[in-house]
Amino acid sequence: MTTVRGHRQRPISRAEEYLALRNAERSLAAGTRQHEEEVARGTILVRPGTGRVVRLALRNRSGQRVVAGYASGMDGNLTLARALAAALHQAPKGLTWDAPAFGPEGVGHVMQMRRNQRCPQPRADGSIRLGVPGGAAVVDRHSITATTDTGVRVRFALEGLWTTFGVARVADAMLRDLAPEAHHLTYTTEPRGWHLNGTFVSKRGGGRYDGASTAYCSCGWFCMEGDRASARWSAAWHRENPSAYRPA
Numbered sequence: 369m370t371t372v373r374g375h376r377q378r379p380i381s382r383a384e385e386y387l388a389l390r391n392a393e394r395s396l397a398a399g400t401r402q403h404e405e406e407v408a409r410g411t412i413l414v415r416p417g418t419g420r421v422v423r424l425a426l427r428n429r430s431g432q433r434v435v436a437g438y439a440s441g442m443d444g445n446l447t448l449a450r451a452l453a454a455a456l457h458q459a460p461k462g463l464t465w466d467a468p469a470f471g472p473e474g475v476g477h478v479m480q481m482r483r484n485q486r487c488p489q490p491r492a493d494g495s496i497r498l499g500v501p502g503g504a505a506v507v508d509r510h511s512i513t514a515t516t517d518t519g520v521r522v523r524f525a526l527e528g529l530w531t532t533f534g535v536a537r538v539a540d541a542m543l544r545d546l547a548p549e550a551h552h553l554t555y556t557t558e559p560r561g562w563h564l565n566g567t568f569v570s571k572r573g574g575g576r577y578d579g580a581s582t583a584y585c586s587c588g589w590f591c592m593e594g595d596r597a598s599a600r601w602s603a604a605w606h607r608e609n610p611s612a613y614r615p616a
């Protein structure tokens with residue numbers, strides 16, 4: 369019998385995007401000026417830029433461009449299947465072409481690729497930066513840019529009305545593609561301790577003790593436990609068994 373501890377939603381399929389990128393790599397290597405490929409979620413366009421840059425564009429199923437971007441320093445290995453699948457999955461589907469509706473700060477709150485619960489503070493220009501082992505992502509009002517310590521840089525300029533949640537999922541996917549060493553960053557929440565309706569009180573003040581702690585992982589996995597030691601144990605268990613998950 370296998371024990372499944374904790375919960376993680378099944379990731380969205382990225383098989384088609386993966387194959388499209390392998391085909392694009394081949395046609396770029398053969399000298400094609402533009403590789404265009406239709407997948408179930410939309411269309412992927414890849415063309416060579418100058419130097420080590422590859423230009424990317426995504427269209428939704430209505431044919432509207434939702435992402436214009438580039439990848440540099442990848443040298444023909446376009447390891448971006450998660451990011452493209454997430455972007456086509458989360459992209460706006462309607463016809464509105466106003467300014468993006470999301471705010472970078474909100475994106476920081478719902479991103480999963482965080483080492484702890486803290487949300488990054490917006491910088492002077494309103495953008496946020498999330499660093500993980502091996503890479504970092506910067507989200508501003510119109511784009512997501514992910515970089516790695518090895519010099520890879522991927523930028524998606526977002527067009528149309530994107531949601532905060534959608535942008536967060538794409539930024540997560542970009543970091544997962546580019547920084548594989550950061551796939552499983554876990555943390556546990558601090559128990560509430562003695563409290564009465566959420567406010568801290570002593571035992572004499574009629575409070576109740578709440579030792580519950582939840583272990584969270586950057587891959588989306590989480591597990592609620594009765595105390596923090598168990599939550600830490602579960603987090604360690606998950607890092608050793610990262611592929612065990614319960615389908616949603």
Ligand SMILES: [Zn+2]
Pocket residue numbers: 551552553585586587588589606610
């Ligand atoms: Zn994980």
